[in-house]
Amino acid sequence: MSQKHLKQKAPASGLATLVFKQVKPYTKWLVLIFIAMLVETIMGLAAPWPLKIIIDNVIGNQPLPLWITWVKGFGAQGSRMAWAASAAILLVVITIVGAVAGYVNSYFTESVSQYVANDVRLQVYHHLQRLSLSYYDTHQIGKILSTITTDVTTMQDFVSNSLLGILIDGMAILGILGLMFYLNFNFALIVLSVTPFLIFFVTKFKKRVKVLMHELRNDQSNMFAVLQQGLESMRVINAFGSQEVEENKLKKVSLETVQAALKTRRLKSMLSPVVSIMVSVCIAMVLWRGAGLVLKNALTIGALTVFLSYLNKFFSPVKDLAKMANAVAQATVSLERIQLILKTDTIIPEKIDAIKPMSFKGEIVFKNVTFSYQSGAKVLRDVNIDIQPGQRIGICGPTGGGKSTVASLIPRFYDATGGQILIDGIDITLYTLEGLRGQIGFVLQDTVLFYGSVRENIAYGRMKATENEILEAAKLANADEFIEKMPHGYDTLVGERGVTLSGGQRQRIGIARAILRNSPILILDEPTAALDTESEKVVMEALEKLMKGRTVITIAHRLSTISHSDKIIVIKDGVVAEEGNHQDLIRLGKIYAELYHIQSHQEADKS
Ligand SMILES: Nc1ncnc2c1ncn2[C@@H]1O[C@H](COP(=O)(O)OP(=O)(O)OP(=O)(O)O)[C@@H](O)[C@H]1O
Numbered sequence: 001m002s003q004k005h006l007k008q009k010a011p012a013s014g015l016a017t018l019v020f021k022q023v024k025p026y027t028k029w030l031v032l033i034f035i036a037m038l039v040e041t042i043m044g045l046a047a048p049w050p051l052k053i054i055i056d057n058v059i060g061n062q063p064l065p066l067w068i069t070w071v072k073g074f075g076a077q078g079s080r081m082a083w084a085a086s087a088a089i090l091l092v093v094i095t096i097v098g099a100v101a102g103y104v105n106s107y108f109t110e111s112v113s114q115y116v117a118n119d120v121r122l123q124v125y126h127h128l129q130r131l132s133l134s135y136y137d138t139h140q141i142g143k144i145l146s147t148i149t150t151d152v153t154t155m156q157d158f159v160s161n162s163l164l165g166i167l168i169d170g171m172a173i174l175g176i177l178g179l180m181f182y183l184n185f186n187f188a189l190i191v192l193s194v195t196p197f198l199i200f201f202v203t204k205f206k207k208r209v210k211v212l213m214h215e216l217r218n219d220q221s222n223m224f225a226v227l228q229q230g231l232e233s234m235r236v237i238n239a240f241g242s243q244e245v246e247e248n249k250l251k252k253v254s255l256e257t258v259q260a261a262l263k264t265r266r267l268k269s270m271l272s273p274v275v276s277i278m279v280s281v282c283i284a285m286v287l288w289r290g291a292g293l294v295l296k297n298a299l300t301i302g303a304l305t306v307f308l309s310y311l312n313k314f315f316s317p318v319k320d321l322a323k324m325a326n327a328v329a330q331a332t333v334s335l336e337r338i339q340l341i342l343k344t345d346t347i348i349p350e351k352i353d354a355i356k357p358m359s360f361k362g363e364i365v366f367k368n369v370t371f372s373y374q375s376g377a378k379v380l381r382d383v384n385i386d387i388q389p390g391q392r393i394g395i396c397g398p399t400g401g402g403k404s405t406v407a408s409l410i411p412r413f414y415d416a417t418g419g420q421i422l423i424d425g426i427d428i429t430l431y432t433l434e435g436l437r438g439q440i441g442f443v444l445q446d447t448v449l450f451y452g453s454v455r456e457n458i459a460y461g462r463m464k465a466t467e468n469e470i471l472e473a474a475k476l477a478n479a480d481e482f483i484e485k486m487p488h489g490y491d492t493l494v495g496e497r498g499v500t501l502s503g504g505q506r507q508r509i510g511i512a513r514a515i516l517r518n519s520p521i522l523i524l525d526e527p528t529a530a531l532d533t534e535s536e537k538v539v540m541e542a543l544e545k546l547m548k549g550r551t552v553i554t555i556a557h558r559l560s561t562i563s564h565s566d567k568i569i570v571i572k573d574g575v576v577a578e579e580g581n582h583q584d585l586i587r588l589g590k591i592y593a594e595l596y597h598i599q600s601h602q603e604a605d606k607s
């Protein structure tokens with residue numbers, strides 16, 4: 001995705017609002033962390049005091065300061081050894097309180113950052129689950145993965161390392177600035193005079209870092225995408241012997257990542273030195289002015305020294321904050337990338353008053369349906385289809401004609417761009433998505449198996465299915481037999497993509513799933529296309545059992561699969577070209593008849 005594109009789509013709201021929204025549920029913890037930080041700082045300041053008491057008041061002869069006599073154990077009459085003991089105890093107490101505060105600070109800071117990251121991850125995944133499939137047609141999985149992992153981690157680091165730090169530094173700056181004004185108005189003004197330059201520089205710097213960071217993160221996610229695709233396609237890569245091609249792809253994006261990282265680093269490394277130079281210019285100005293004033297006796301040497309020491313204290317958080325500009329830029333980029341996913345609104349919309357359908361009778365009507373994937377050429381034009389409950393419909397036609405597209409509009413994987421689709425007389429957009437999709441079963445060309453046992457994979461059709469129902473479904477699907485022969489039967493683990501099962505076996509698992517789903521509408525998209533004649537027979541047998549009593553739409557190239565359908569629809573170039581039963585279409589003598597003759601000749605040649 002180009003820079004421009006990112007910028008256009010990125011939200012205008014700043015990092016602060018976005019971060020605030022995410023950390024808001026943890027306000028209580030943040031307050032606790034803040035208090036712990038304060039206590040830690042105070043204990044740090046108090047740490048040298050017991051030593052001072054021992055040196056000045058126990059060993060030396062200084063009288064105890066008045067306030068300390070209020071503390072129990074430091075009674076004015078107490079012996080010096082009692083003072084010493086109390087000071088020693090005080091030292092331990094200060095250390096313990098500081099240590100506890102440090103622990104609370106460290107643990108809860110990490111807690112907040114971890115939970116914020118957790119929230120964001122879940123939010124993004126939740127959103128991704130609801131996006132229309134068109135999103136996945138245009139976005140690479142590797143890049144999405146990169147955002148859910150790397151960008152979320154960057155945000156987490158920011159919350160854990162910088163968020164409260166910025167607040168503390170900001171407060172320190174204001175406090176010390178106030179003190180400096182109190183000490184010497186003129187000098188404080190000199191300090192303030194460099195501030196605009198500093199702000200100007202840091203802002204410019206942040207902007208530039210953001211641009212570079214976007215480039216870097218882009219390159220990194222490209223790398224992710226290349227790796228993910230390559231690893232996923234090992235079979236094809238091996239088959240084509242294209243290892244070198246794939247390695248070169250990685251080499252290219254990996255090198256781009258290195259260059260982008262170095263470019264970013266080159267800029268980042270400038271920050272510290274430039275800020276140091278600005279600070280030293282400021283100190284030099286104070287020294288120069290101060291020397292003049294001292295010579296004119298307008299200022300004591302002591303006052304100048306004190307002011308200079310404050311100046312140093314002042315610039316330490318300023319330098320920190322400047323450094324954090326970096327962290328802020330980085331976190332902003334990551335948040336923008338996360339927002340880019342969250343703001344994607346290709347969600348299939350569900351009406352507020354959507355109805356949860358009763359069991360469908362199974363009437364499906366397409367009324368003048370038009371459709372195009374991304375704003376481009378129309379894939380479907382003015383499609384009218386009328387399917388009665390319980391009918392078996394066959395769809396065929398030349399490849400790329402739009403058959404699968406027709407099927408994917410029914411469960412609303414995509415929404416039609418024009419016209420209407422009705423199920424049982426009601427526009428499908430008026431149903432809840434869950435209710436609609438819950439009543440449509442699928443067997444596709446290739447059944448995807450999830451990593452898990454065979455049993456779990458069948459149960460994917462209906463999570464709440466009982467053991468008996470699963471066994472029953474497997475039997476009906478003609479899958480029982482081969483499952484029983486596997487080393488652990490129904491408990492056998494099948495791989496990420498079911499590599500241990502043959503195509504026919506996978507299809508039968510897919511059918512078992514559909515049987516378990518028991519949906520009134522069934523869509524079969526070339527369920528036997530990938531099978532040889534032998535397995536096709538077994539799978540077709542299973543399908544026959546599955547189809548009983550349902551509205552079934554079967555898409556097939558092999559016309560023998562659909563020739564017995566109640567109605568056959570030929571789709572060509574996105575329109576319904578022919579419609580009728582086998583006899584009708586043969587009589588018509590056009591596309592279907594021609595295809596049928598070619599295929600029956602082929603069959604005859606084979607046998
Ligand atoms: N996800 C997609 N994004 C963009 N265009 C697509 C997408 N899927 C399909 N198309 C295009 O839409 C047209 C119809 O595709 P479709 O998959 O519906 O054809 P089909 O009839 O099922 O073909 P086949 O018989 O080869 O399965 C094709 O031109 C195809 O390039």
Ligand SMILES: [Mg+2]
Pocket residue numbers: 403404405525
């Ligand atoms: Mg298709």
